[in-house]
Amino acid sequence: MRPSREALYQEHGGMQLFWFQGDRLEYRARAGEDGYLWDVQGYYGGDINKFWFKSEGEGAFGEAIEQAEIQALYSRAIAPFFDLQAGVRQDLTGPKRTHAVIGVQGLMPYMFEIDAAAFLSGKGDLTARIEAEYDQRLSQRLILQPRAEVNLSAQEIPELDIGSGIDNIELGLRLRYEIVPEFAPYVGIEQEWKLGGSRDFARLAGEDPSVTNYVIGVRFWF
């Protein structure tokens, strides 16, 4: 009887799940060399405690990967709509730094999905990233998604061409069609601005601090 009791309890509320989402997997057409971007995440766990992982990166075709990172996080539900996440981030390009991560991810009033995290690198540099997106259903399958991302830095990081203050801002608009809820191709446009010191670094390197990307991609989960 004991094993069946334990099984019963576990079965009714103790479920553990695996979820993987490719939020943005896209081709980016722009002035100069076209590029690509990935932004994926997933978790394994129960309602309250989860192991959460994230990875994002981008680059231009025909060149080395410009930027890539992976995060491994412990995620804990701390409120009905929010998880507190803490763990490590490993940069896979450049000086390959390791960062401690602390952040929150969840759903804000008015249905804004938000993911905000602070990063402290092994070199002692403090940076932060805030992402927000909103799904506006145009019909049951067609969804317009405005998206914003802001990167911040507490100090200048010359080896990464990052100035202090607001490093960059991205504003995007993606229109996706959910063939099924799990699989939705999209098209969109994204504008990126480097600001302040980062803009100066970009100019010094001969790059345009303002880039417009025309994107086509796919969003999926399973």
Added chain:
Amino acid sequence: MTKSNLSLSRRRMITSLAALSGAAALPMPAWATGNMGRHGGAAVGKGIHELSGPKIDLHIADGRFATGGRSGHAIAVNGTVPGPLIRLKEGEDVTLSVHNMLDVDSSVHWHGLLLPFQFDGVPGISFPGIKPGARFDVPLRLRQSGTYWWHSHSGLQEQMGHYGPIIIDPAGPDPVAYDREHIILLSEFTPMHPHAIMKKLKVSEGYFSRQKTSASDDYPLSAEQRRMWGRMRMMPTDIADVSAPTYTYLINGHGPEDGLELPYRPGERVRLRIINGSAMTFFNVRLPGLPMTVVQADGQNVQPVAVDELQIGVAETYDVIVTPNAAGAFAIAAESMDRSGMAQATLTSQPGRKATFPALRDPPLLSMVDMGHGGMDHGGSGDKAGPAMDHSQMDHAAMGHAMPEASPASGHDGHDMGAMDMSGGMNMRDTSLLPASVKVGPGIDMVSMNPQDRTGYPGLGLEGVPHRTLNYRMLKSLAMDHHKRAPDREMELHLTGNMERYMWSFDGKKFSAVGDDPIRFGHDERVRVKLVNDTMMAHPIHLHGMFFELVNGQGHHQPRKHTVIVQPGSSATFDVTTDEPGDWAFHCHLLYHMHAGMMQTVSVAFPEGAA
């Protein structure tokens, strides 16, 4: 065994024409030879075969079910979905033998039957479950009569077809006079595996809905109301977690395209034994043009009450009498509460003559009252107002989503909208309103601010229909309870949840978190249990082993029930005499809510001196 001969005793008329042909086509049932076992390829029959006698055998096996061009894995009992009708008589002894021919554990719970707890069939509470290849015998002396049902209590097997009806005929004369009867067993079929459904519910809020608000919908919601819903991070269309087209709604195993016909002769009093054996669906049941007289609820006789439509929650039963006087064909239309689909059968006086089915009506919407702001409303009785009201008045759904020009409720609307504006300053989750027994955490996304007793409410979407509907306050037990006891004590239990995370619980604690800490009752206590719904979904709460009496203002005629719907943002109260010792399951009968944790053990002490 299968009752394939048509002894036309008017009382025992076979319940479906299709079932009859199905029975004739089964010379050597596969389930009896074990051929359906692990290979799972055998086609599952439909319809309801009757079993009776002192020994009844149920064989649980895999099979393949098909309807309306869809097919998929099913769990069939004795080769059919639903499984057989178990027909018994009050006062008699019977042995129910359950044979598990699956390659996983199984069980049968006898929903609504009074019996010793160890035979109640809930693995982990009443017994260890039935292993693959094993048999479990349930010896019973029947001490009740009425319409009931049985279903698996293992995993999510119930969704896959593991259920069937029970009728217990009374020992004496039946107070309900009728010439013919039909079972109307409502359920769903989906080719999707229930574990896949559970996962999608968990990871993707609103996954199964195709009726969400959007920039191009024509729901009668103002921009302000839409913003309010968004601010609360909730959806006014969150009515059915799983719905059509994922589900094909069934009557006696027949989808709409199967064209189930149920016969009658003009002038007969036809008893429809309506059983909601679905996993997740509340149905609005009506036979346009034919009034129904409700005579029984959850197997217990009630004083006859005439209605034109009734909402039946998951796991409830209603017996109704219809009297079609002329020859013809009547639609038996069971529309899902969210109006995404309909289970259909025809009550016909001529084989082959089909009824015309009403179109699906516009989907209803949740309102302030469903958020527990019932007090804001004019209706002190808790009757609901709001946008859903005008919406549902459009019974003639053919006109689409057009808003009625002049709605009698429009004044009310204005008021409600005012209340909604106010909600900006209101706390949707004021946990200080909760008693200390409730564990506050991420699993609670809402607290009802002013939960009203809504036993006078006919169910979402039925509050404005232009005909008579049933509500709990109309149910009066047929027999008078002369010895009605006042409660010895009262307890309050909160139904809690988080839509976004798909967490469901009692008092903020999932079953997995409570485990061996049951709700305890002394022997023969009289307890008043108030259920407070702190969610925006209606939960059909089911107590195993004992009937409770619904506190619905009917004094010595409070109806006895085994399942009570607690409406969104409101409360319902029952009195129970805890005279059935042992451990019993107590849970929400929405299968995936139960599975997410909305379940508890109720432990009733044995009388002193008893072993």
